[in-house]
Amino acid sequence: MRLGCPICGERDRREFYYQGAALARPQSDVWGPDWDDYIHNRDNPAGVTRDLWQHEQGCGAWLIVTRNTVTHAVLDVALAVEAGA
Template identity: 70%
Template sequence: MRLDCPICGSRDRREFYYQGDAVLLERPAPDAGAAAWDGYLHLRANPAGETRDLWLHESGCGAWLVVTRNTVTHAVESVELASRVKEGLR
């Protein structure tokens, strides 16, 4: 898989570090209980189809990216700087 970094151009996926879902998770209150914390720490959706993920261009420019991709077809739809889309992630 190749990702088109907005700063560096097209690069191999091995230059990037996957960080997970780009949708911000609501952190439970400190006293929310074990079940709430277990869900926050360990349970994630694994959808088939389009996802928005956070990636770090670790071996390149160091930019945080939001990658929209399809987990079924492996097609990368878009790559955007996270700093430019952070307001629209929720």
């Protein structure tokens, strides 16, 4: 799989560190079911996902990668800072 870094261009996925699903943090500062779900539970979908990756062996930027887990197609790559993550 190849990822298109917005800063460095297209690179092999081995240059990147996969962090996991790009999830929105719960709004509440109080521990509750939303925080429990955010920390402990993950889906394993077959289809389109939004993941957080770091270009570890390149520019170091954090990226939001939208990809299809069935076809392995990379649909979009955006800087996490610009994507609001």
